[in-house]
Amino acid sequence: MYLFGKKALFDNLDKEIKMVYIYKPSNEILTVLKKNNISYEVLKNGVFFKRFDKKLNHQNIAILLNNDENTSLKDYLNSISNQQKQLILIVDSIQDPQNFGAILRTAEGFGVDAVIYKKNNQVQINELVNKTSTGAVANLKLFKVANLVNEINLLKEKGFWVYASCLDETSHDYSKVKYDNKTALIVGNENNGISPLVQKHSDFKIKIRMFGKVQSFNVSVSTGILLSEIRKQIN
Numbered sequence: 001m002y003l004f005g006k007k008a009l010f011d012n013l014d015k016e017i018k019m020v021y022i023y024k025p026s027n028e029i030l031t032v033l034k035k036n037n038i039s040y041e042v043l044k045n046g047v048f049f050k051r052f053d054k055k056l057n058h059q060n061i062a063i064l065l066n067n068d069e070n071t072s073l074k075d076y077l078n079s080i081s082n083q084q085k086q087l088i089l090i091v092d093s094i095q096d097p098q099n100f101g102a103i104l105r106t107a108e109g110f111g112v113d114a115v116i117y118k119k120n121n122q123v124q125i126n127e128l129v130n131k132t133s134t135g136a137v138a139n140l141k142l143f144k145v146a147n148l149v150n151e152i153n154l155l156k157e158k159g160f161w162v163y164a165s166c167l168d169e170t171s172h173d174y175s176k177v178k179y180d181n182k183t184a185l186i187v188g189n190e191n192n193g194i195s196p197l198v199q200k201h202s203d204f205k206i207k208i209r210m211f212g213k214v215q216s217f218n219v220s221v222s223t224g225i226l227l228s229e230i231r232k233q234i235n
Helices: 006-011 027-035 045-051 073-079 097-109 127-132 148-157 196-200 219-234
Strands: 002-004 017-022 040-042 061-065 086-092 114-118 142-145 161-165 182-188 204-207
Touching: 002 006, 002 127, 006 027, 006 061, 017 045, 073 114, 073 142, 073 148, 086 097, 086 148, 086 219, 097 114, 097 127, 097 219, 114 148, 142 148, 148 161, 148 182, 148 196, 161 219, 182 219
Parallel strands: 017 040, 086 114, 086 182, 114 142, 161 182, 161 204
Antiparallel strands: 002 061, 017 061
């Protein structure tokens, strides 16, 4: 996973950085990299901008983080099995990078243990997502998966109750639901919501009661409201 810019570098010096790629590095940057024993490579103009689009706000710095891609969700859940209170966020087919970034920022703020998102039909983590998340990407356990239903079933095996945010007549008012100490919350696509198959595998459907004329909140706003209530209860 790549992060970009001077601030991202300074904010993540305590993380496992695989490599930093730079073009025209300042003495300050080189001093920081050497002091922290961080591997770096100075690239020529043509090489750097061929690899990293000029449209990115990278400030001539690209940071390659080790984001534990080899760690499976199952292994991670096993590693936190002694943790009595656990909160997982599942993101189903979010398309807007700013929505995804805002959701990740909110998830980090509420101490979500892990975020699960899809490999396909889902915006991936890019420079805009990272920028919108204000760096929260680097502080979250992120799992990119091929099949959400498989991971939901795994969570159930590990004792989680799964709550799906749905605009549905059978959905319960989110504020009147009792959330389990091991909770997984699913939020869905900006236009179509959570897929029917994923809904089918959830334990409860929840919704936010609206008082105005609009049908629903933006998905990132809804995520914040729901996580706030869940965190309040299980904390």
